[in-house]
Amino acid sequence: MFKKVLIANRGEIAVRVIQACRELGLETVAIFSEPDKDGKHVKMATEQWRLEGQPAKVYLDGSQILDIAKRAGADAIHPGYGFLAENADFARQCGEAGVKFIGPNPEVIHKMGSKIESRRVMEKAGVPVVPGTTDPVTTVEEVRTLGKKYGYPIAIKASAGGGGRGLRVVRKEEDVEQALSGAQREGASYFGSDEVYVEKYLDHPRHIEVQIIADEHGKIVHLYERDCSSQRRHQKLLEEAPAAKLDKDLRARLTAAAVKGAQALGYSSAGTVECMVSGNEFYFLEVNTRIQVEHPISEMITGIDIVKEQLLVAAGKKLSFSQADIEPRGHAIECRINAEDPLKNFMPSPGMLTRFELPHHPWVRVDTACYPGYTILPFYDSLLAKLVVWGKNREEAIQRTRVALKHFIIEGVATTIPFHIAMLDDAAFLAGDVFTTYVEQDFMKRFSASAAEKNQAIKAAGATATGAAGATGKNGNGLHGTKAESAETAIIERADTRSFEVDVNQKIFKVAVTEMIDPSKPRTQQSQTGRSATKAAAPTKERAAKAASAAGTGKVQSTMHGLVKEIMVKEGAAVKSGEKIMIFEAMKMESDILADRDGVVKEIKVKSGQTVDAHSLLLVIGD
Numbered sequence: 001m002f003k004k005v006l007i008a009n010r011g012e013i014a015v016r017v018i019q020a021c022r023e024l025g026l027e028t029v030a031i032f033s034e035p036d037k038d039g040k041h042v043k044m045a046t047e048q049w050r051l052e053g054q055p056a057k058v059y060l061d062g063s064q065i066l067d068i069a070k071r072a073g074a075d076a077i078h079p080g081y082g083f084l085a086e087n088a089d090f091a092r093q094c095g096e097a098g099v100k101f102i103g104p105n106p107e108v109i110h111k112m113g114s115k116i117e118s119r120r121v122m123e124k125a126g127v128p129v130v131p132g133t134t135d136p137v138t139t140v141e142e143v144r145t146l147g148k149k150y151g152y153p154i155a156i157k158a159s160a161g162g163g164g165r166g167l168r169v170v171r172k173e174e175d176v177e178q179a180l181s182g183a184q185r186e187g188a189s190y191f192g193s194d195e196v197y198v199e200k201y202l203d204h205p206r207h208i209e210v211q212i213i214a215d216e217h218g219k220i221v222h223l224y225e226r227d228c229s230s231q232r233r234h235q236k237l238l239e240e241a242p243a244a245k246l247d248k249d250l251r252a253r254l255t256a257a258a259v260k261g262a263q264a265l266g267y268s269s270a271g272t273v274e275c276m277v278s279g280n281e282f283y284f285l286e287v288n289t290r291i292q293v294e295h296p297i298s299e300m301i302t303g304i305d306i307v308k309e310q311l312l313v314a315a316g317k318k319l320s321f322s323q324a325d326i327e328p329r330g331h332a333i334e335c336r337i338n339a340e341d342p343l344k345n346f347m348p349s350p351g352m353l354t355r356f357e358l359p360h361h362p363w364v365r366v367d368t369a370c371y372p373g374y375t376i377l378p379f380y381d382s383l384l385a386k387l388v389v390w391g392k393n394r395e396e397a398i399q400r401t402r403v404a405l406k407h408f409i410i411e412g413v414a415t416t417i418p419f420h421i422a423m424l425d426d427a428a429f430l431a432g433d434v435f436t437t438y439v440e441q442d443f444m445k446r447f448s449a450s451a452a453e454k455n456q457a458i459k460a461a462g463a464t465a466t467g468a469a470g471a472t473g474k475n476g477n478g479l480h481g482t483k484a485e486s487a488e489t490a491i492i493e494r495a496d497t498r499s500f501e502v503d504v505n506q507k508i509f510k511v512a513v514t515e516m517i518d519p520s521k522p523r524t525q526q527s528q529t530g531r532s533a534t535k536a537a538a539p540t541k542e543r544a545a546k547a548a549s550a551a552g553t554g555k556v557q558s559t560m561h562g563l564v565k566e567i568m569v570k571e572g573a574a575v576k577s578g579e580k581i582m583i584f585e586a587m588k589m590e591s592d593i594l595a596d597r598d599g600v601v602k603e604i605k606v607k608s609g610q611t612v613d614a615h616s617l618l619l620v621i622g623d
């Protein structure tokens, strides 16, 4: 087995890999860009190495990362997803340097990078591919001939493409010329290859993919399928396992084909075989040679830790289970909680999480690298957390997901939570009628219309309360005025919300007071306070107490990452328990740090103006 694994990634997937390494007793090496220094993966790893270069590029710097792996004495690299995960050259360089790349071998990664080559391999293995070519096409005449053969619409796809880039749909012969040059141009500029091929275009497919895991001794099993049809502009938003309303026989054929295809490839490691399902037929699309974002739902229905198994098989171990051992159970749903505003075209919304409270609920798992006070950086993808929920059947999973979403409290940034809450109440979703066109062409119309309607109602009433937000992100207990309620932001900007608890004859009433600003009128007419729309609510006693606390041992620590603003005592000074000894600033709020016992200040470990991590020793009080 390896001793030390470098995680060539950041965010929730780096955290996930470190968790699996911990279970296996492996040491971990985190790498980080300068602005990522407060990242959770950095705190969790056994070693931390700083990357040099631009934040947006450093996680792609294979030579720097491999160099760090060698200096740190790591014997394996886990690439996570994105960045270097499907870079065959990087995988080869790792192998040459004697560092195990956790993934299939470089030849397989390289082959699957070519969609034409993938189709050839699968066709030869007897896996159904979409009718079309397995040779590149170059001329308008060739494409027109194929258009006649298969009938329009057809798709022209870049062989090196993926994620929708280099894909052109042609609905009539006249459009062939433009589509061909478009697909070639995109292929060349994004992937460095203008090679394209042609497929019959399916108008309303479902996107269903099969999770596989294979050891390096030829054993391959599948962990059933995931339905990832709910996506927008090729960004998945919600995934479920197993697929709803999938015919038993089709499932058996689909999963068997995935294993057969992987066998033909000589696949090892975790991977995904992507297919389209249309009616009672399925067609191979592509192989993803990485751990995927949505792997947790397959873990939830099979009980198999895919990341741990991926580490074990990379170390040359045999798979410890067989296909017959895998009994899928129940249903799992993943919601991708992104820092994006679903009512503003999913515009990214980076910023500080002034509140971040997880839904603690049985059968709910949250994969995240976020914590209160963490700042979502603009350089990376906007995935904030993955909410993963299991139920004994689809209905139970959906209801649990609704509850969990309503109790997932995030303030400071807009999120996709209101989108998910609304989608889980949408008739088409509930009926299991979700196709790849569902979100963009169908659901978003209803979502935007219902948000606009609520806005009108709020405007007409001339005021709002958190209770008026309805399905757009109201928290279960109604106490929290959350920015996630972005329904209102389309027309009326929320200036500030303050929450109060009022005790009337022992009954506690929760009251939220929100000051509204209509952007169509000058601000001065409306607001006397001058409070900014983004400023956090006034600090409360609990928040101040949370920011810094004393343990009672004389060893005074910070509980959050923050800044030492002022130190009121000197070494040798006598202090009394409860006496104010420092002022600390965390999450842009000041709080007092108090002596936790009577005594004499023995040692001051920090200077004023210094930034410290959570749980740093600040000061020692002795006898």
Ligand code: MV4
Pocket: 130, 155, 162, 163, 164, 165, 167, 199, 200, 201, 202, 203, 205, 207, 229, 231, 234, 285, 286, 436, 437
């Ligand atoms: C297709 C297709 C329909 N017919 N190919 C989009 C990205 C790339 N992975 C393949 N894609 C598609 N290929 C044929 N012949 C529809 C899509 C497609 C899609 C596929 C999977 C998930 C989401 C999608 C959204 C739009 C289009």
